[in-house]
Amino acid sequence: MNDMARPARLRDTRVTLSHGGGGRAMRDLIDEVFASAFRPDGMEDQARLTNAALAEPGARLAMTTDSFVVTPLEFPGGDIGTLAVCGTVNDLAVGGAKPLWLSAAFIIEEGTEIALLRRVVASMVAEAERTGVRIVTGDTKVVGRGAADGLFITTTGVGVIPPGRDLGANLIRPGDVAIVNGVLGDHGATILAARGDLALSTDLQSDCQGLGHLMEAVIAAAPDTRAARDATRGGLASALNEMAQAASVGIEIEETALPQRAEVAGMCEILGLDPLYLANEGTLVLFVPEDQAQAALAAMRARPEGAEAAIIGRALGDHPGQVRMRTAFGGSRIVDMLVGEQLPRIC
Amino acid sequence: MNDMARPARLRDTRVTLSHGGGGRAMRDLIDEVFASAFRPDGMEDQARLTNAALAEPGARLAMTTDSFVVTPLEFPGGDIGTLAVCGTVNDLAVGGAKPLWLSAAFIIEEGTEIALLRRVVASMVAEAERTGVRIVTGDTKVVGRGAADGLFITTTGVGVIPPGRDLGANLIRPGDVAIVNGVLGDHGATILAARGDLALSTDLQSDCQGLGHLMEAVIAAAPDTRAARDATRGGLASALNEMAQAASVGIEIEETALPQRAEVAGMCEILGLDPLYLANEGTLVLFVPEDQAQAALAAMRARPEGAEAAIIGRALGDHPGQVRMRTAFGGSRIVDMLVGEQLPRIC
Structure with a gap:
């Protein structure tokens, strides 16, 4: 998904249903708006991850998920992307886990501006950098006009709880x-x-x-x-x-x-x-x-x-x-x- | 979230916006429809997980996510819940990972029948059992009438790739x-x-x-x-x-x-x-x-x-x-x- 040398092919300014159908239009949207910003390691849908902290005896994995449906999508101090990263990072952190990896799944209403998607993705990348997590895998779905309210994002976070730490x-x-x-x-x-x-x-x-x-x-x-x-x-x-x-x-x-x-x-x-x-x-x-x-x-x-x-x-x-x-x-x-x-x- | 002894308090037959507001109505919906079926271990938003396979030297963690927006929500051979479990399990499996844990995030349109939610959740529990994964954490959001198409589910899966296995x-x-x-x-x-x-x-x-x-x-x-x-x-x-x-x-x-x-x-x-x-x-x-x-x-x-x-x-x-x-x-x-x-x- 990281073929950055490929010429840009996404000419549309708004998302259409064809961007969700599983074909080339979808691949162009994913490559040019999402993968080029998030830069996941692999070419598979699945991220493959290692972290020394996970192998420590007594370490536990922490997992949490949240869907974000805020309206308006952009507001003073952030946007739905900032929120989607912070919200899930914070759910991990308050449980005593060190946040490591996020997934991000996008449900996009037909007609949504691609420029808006790019801004939201940029917010997510910046916020992930600040909080020290990596967005490692994702998904996009497109639904018809009126079947969603612009954009919903679901982030899932995985972190590690160090041995001996117990908050509850x-x-x-x-x-x-x-x-x-x-x-x-x-x-x-x-x-x-x-x-x-x-x-x-x-x-x-x-x-x-x-x-x-x-x-x-x-x-x-x-x-x-x-x-x-x-x-x-x-x-x-x-x-x-x-x-x-x-x-x-x-x-x-x-x-x-x-x-x-x-x-x-x-x-x-x-x-x-x-x-x-x-x-x-x-x-x-x-x-x-x-x-x-x-x-x-x-x-x-x-x-x-x-x-x-x-x-x-x-x-x-x-x-x-x-x-x-x-x-x-x-x-x-x-x-x-x-x-x-x-x-x-x-x- | 597993307080099964508590008397049922959810009297509604359809989801209202108050079920998404973060208060008692939301807690009742989560307790009685979701947590009582999925039975997560803890009371926190965050699941805490251990698995011996993860600690094996050379083992890698696999992570994948998918939003499900199928219409109709129920169809011959399954429903959106079956799909949400199978789809994410399969993304892990085809990458060579043994699927272990899923999160499930629900975006619910106001007016959705609670009986439908119960059927979908029952499908997810049955399918998770069949495929040998556990649904360990979740989220619910409610959006107004017309802001979503009934029900969207995002599942994220975590699995383990045994040492030495490499598919690509x-x-x-x-x-x-x-x-x-x-x-x-x-x-x-x-x-x-x-x-x-x-x-x-x-x-x-x-x-x-x-x-x-x-x-x-x-x-x-x-x-x-x-x-x-x-x-x-x-x-x-x-x-x-x-x-x-x-x-x-x-x-x-x-x-x-x-x-x-x-x-x-x-x-x-x-x-x-x-x-x-x-x-x-x-x-x-x-x-x-x-x-x-x-x-x-x-x-x-x-x-x-x-x-x-x-x-x-x-x-x-x-x-x-x-x-x-x-x-x-x-x-x-x-x-x-x-x-x-x-x-x-x-x-």
């Missing part, structure tokens, strides 16, 4: 400290503004970023880190609820401790949204034993992805499975899991 | 023999008939089947097997063209040697389709050295997936990169790669 929400104990790496809700608020329905003019950008290097830094500084979750769909509230239930602990957070931009807070107030449920794409919450909390916090703040890291609460023996927030006014309220959707098509 | 189209040499495991075009013809546009009434069934066990049997019998391809989109013609180009050999096939059902041949004649370009979902073509051809053929015929296996041609030193067919009338014609599409949305 079930390992959180009462007394453990909860830390986030940055401000809440930027991605959700950005997508909402970018949809244009609300005539909102903001300078907001998605927080879309890879968290693999940050997680490695935290685990080096706080080796007994219990568990981490990236607070994507459903926001911080849903991530914390899942952790509280998995660990059978209560979780208490402090409203005043939650890092948030004034702009996002204002937007939530105007629109009646709760920032705890807004999606993030580069924000995680993790639990560490109390005596390692300062070390973890310092390690996060030393990196750009964690510059605004903050301790936001702790795990408790009381009210197992429940998340509560001490409000700015000194009261306490239950932070339930989101029931339906706050914003669909956010990632 | 570039390894085919002049003189090598081409063998297929069964009849051509059943899947494409079945999907075409199932669309109902043509008022065709047939007893045809898709050939949709996993080929992992067959490939292992062939490699055991013919250890110098050069390369295999599953003849999916673009059919046998496209697979052979890709192999001829990768190996810089000519390929000659015999029209009279191609196994085909009379029903498919008749349908092609009526509709002006070429069976060489019809999609298959359980049919592969492989090349073996001439002195191992009978052993490979016997190994294939000993299995149900290879009962109709046949030698169809050979690689030549002449006309490198080109596929030619000796016709039933003694002539010879070039079998080119498909240019556009013969049938879209076939897999």
Whole structure:
């Protein structure tokens, strides 16, 4: 697929059904838009991979997958390609795996601009470089007009969990400290503004970023880190609820401790949204034993992805499975899991 | 995700946008439709996997991905779920890998019947069992009415290539023999008939089947097997063209040697389709050295997936990169790669 010397044959500006039929038009699209950018090693559909870390006794393989259906496809701070790389890298990272390889499968609506595909692919290549993973295999399908919404991307990630490392929400104990790496809700608020329905003019950008290097830094500084979750769909509230239930602990957070931009807070107030449920794409919450909390916090703040890291609460023996927030006014309220959707098509 | 003791909470009969929002409705859908059937080991998004074969010195990891967008979603001989498991298992198998693990990501259109999802998931579980792989992690996204066509599934497969095994189209040499495991075009013809546009009434069934066990049997019998391809989109013609180009050999096939059902041949004649370009979902073509051809053929015929296996041609030193067919009338014609599409949305 890497025959770069071949003259370009893709003359179309938009994708047609013939680009999905398995013939020469498909091969031209794959060669010139995808393979020339991703540069997979082989000529087969299948990637063949080796990594010394995988052969270490006690090492485990980690695997995760995510489909991305965000609308709009491009937004301030990223596009569906950035999201597809970061989202899957982050799912691996918060589980304690070092992300190594990604696959990328594209479902493309007939009529999609080939220039858009090239921009998205370029974003994916740049983001993969930044986060230290390789996109090693892929697929493209084309569906007729109206059978998909522009472009969907499914990325699957494979990484390696080093011997002896074990992170899991079930390992959180009462007394453990909860830390986030940055401000809440930027991605959700950005997508909402970018949809244009609300005539909102903001300078907001998605927080879309890879968290693999940050997680490695935290685990080096706080080796007994219990568990981490990236607070994507459903926001911080849903991530914390899942952790509280998995660990059978209560979780208490402090409203005043939650890092948030004034702009996002204002937007939530105007629109009646709760920032705890807004999606993030580069924000995680993790639990560490109390005596390692300062070390973890310092390690996060030393990196750009964690510059605004903050301790936001702790795990408790009381009210197992429940998340509560001490409000700015000194009261306490239950932070339930989101029931339906706050914003669909956010990632 | 495996809390089977929890009472069922999913009361809806159709998927709504709230099932994709990251909250409790989504968790109920995932728990009751997906996790209860796939039974992943952990509670994290990420699967954690070990396999002794991966730690063997010289073993390589294989990874492949495919999105499935077939219409209709259910057809004689299978459904989109069967296809999603077989397709990815087969991509691994034809590269010489033993398939081990799959991820499955679902993009679901609002309004899709939950009963349909359950049937598709049941097909996937049954097919995974048959082919000896485990579905270890997944994702669901819901998009609004009209933003997808019912259901798309992306499966990614990970397998292991044993030490010393090396299959690749570039390894085919002049003189090598081409063998297929069964009849051509059943899947494409079945999907075409199932669309109902043509008022065709047939007893045809898709050939949709996993080929992992067959490939292992062939490699055991013919250890110098050069390369295999599953003849999916673009059919046998496209697979052979890709192999001829990768190996810089000519390929000659015999029209009279191609196994085909009379029903498919008749349908092609009526509709002006070429069976060489019809999609298959359980049919592969492989090349073996001439002195191992009978052993490979016997190994294939000993299995149900290879009962109709046949030698169809050979690689030549002449006309490198080109596929030619000796016709039933003694002539010879070039079998080119498909240019556009013969049938879209076939897999």
